[in-house]
């Protein structure tokens with residue numbers, strides 16, 4: 001019982017998709033998935049919860065309901081890895097052996113790296129779409145704000161869904177615009193980075209919305225401190241770290257926390273010098289331990305950390321793991337695809353789709369959908385199609401939108 005052909009760490013977007021992908025290729029494979037939580041979140045929905053479009057309950061299901069049939073759920077947290085012994089250690093010092101291991105524990109939200117933030121989240125006008133329980137509070141604040149100052153922040157990269165900090169701003173501004181109160185609200189975006197979006201093709205269309213919403217852009221400013229009671233946010237200047245902090249008052253603050261690899265990953269023998277899981281960016285196979293694969297937000301491949309990326313990675317991992325087991329004859333290649341539907345107003349999305357090196361990878365011909373322009377079709381995709389594609393496609397191993405390139409290997 002304490003040994004399985006395949007062990008998967010984490011039943012999030014990546015873990016459940018890989019389990020299903022493996023089962024759809026190889027129904028008899030003995031798989032166990034290790035996950036301590038009872039619930040599984042559809043995090044891409046949280047932007048729309050904060051924008052008053054989805055209910056929070058639309059974005060959560062029980063882990064039991066998303067794990068595929070005939071996959072064993074080990075309800076525990078993984079504490080350590082012993083890759084030379086083909087073994088992991090779970091809470092309580094139980095060990096589990098594997099022939100192949102898939103690691104996908106997601107990313108850690110470092111709320112405590114911003115002084116005073118944790119204490120005031122959910123009150124004093126301080127919120128974040130990065131937490132299931134707080135995204136509804138974002139919408140409460142947006143509905144109630146009629147005048148004053150709204151501040152939106154973005155931490156250092158890498159983060160999951162790099163567009164989400166500004167999506168929160170656009171959705172809020174769109175509501176204020178339509179309510180006719182935007183002229184009485186001062187909107188500020190403080191980004192630790194130096195650009196609005198990392199792939200330049202999308203910036204001009206985003207800038208049109210920055211102008212429409214008369215939002216002020218403050219680059220290279222990192223949120224380091226929040227005083228909830230006084231309603232003051234403090235920023236470090238990236239270029240002048242020793243200069244006095246820049247302080248600003250707010251009526252509403254949407255904060256996105258700094259992010260890092262989970263602690264048990266960071267200290268493990270399977271990571272690179274920065275603490276991310278060290279994989280080949282094309283095959284997603286571990287660079288030192290060939291019987292380990294990884295995907296999702298915790299890997300060191302330079303793709304955009306999104307569920308869309310995990311959707312493309314899962315069949316690559318399933319294919320290449322089965323190649324290692326002698327079941328599959330071709331290797332699959334991941335091209336770095338990730339996607340970020342930038343919700344610039346209710347009803348329109350700028351659909352950023354790109355791979356390694358910022359190469360644009362549109363999933364539709366541009367005459368149908370030009371991702372660099374705001375589009376109603378892309379909003380429809382985000383609101384109506386992507387949730388069922390996630391729950392019924394990706395999590396069930398039906399890979400409608402995720403056919404990886406394969407490379408024939410002569411054995």
Ligand code: FAD
Pocket residue numbers: 009010011012013014015034035036037040042043044045046047076077078079104105106107129130131160161164262264295296297298305306307308309310339340341
């Ligand atoms: P997760 O889905 O986070 O799952 C990780 C799992 O590992 C969790 O179940 C966790 O409990 C488990 N785990 C953690 N520690 C352990 C342990 N010690 N042992 C065992 N299991 C453990 N993506 C998009 O594609 N489009 C979007 O529009 C989008 N918008 C987003 C908006 C917001 C506000 C947020 C927060 C995210 C958004 N994302 C979006 C990103 C997307 O949700 C993630 O990239 C995706 O969930 C990553 O999948 P994952 O499997 O790596 O991690």
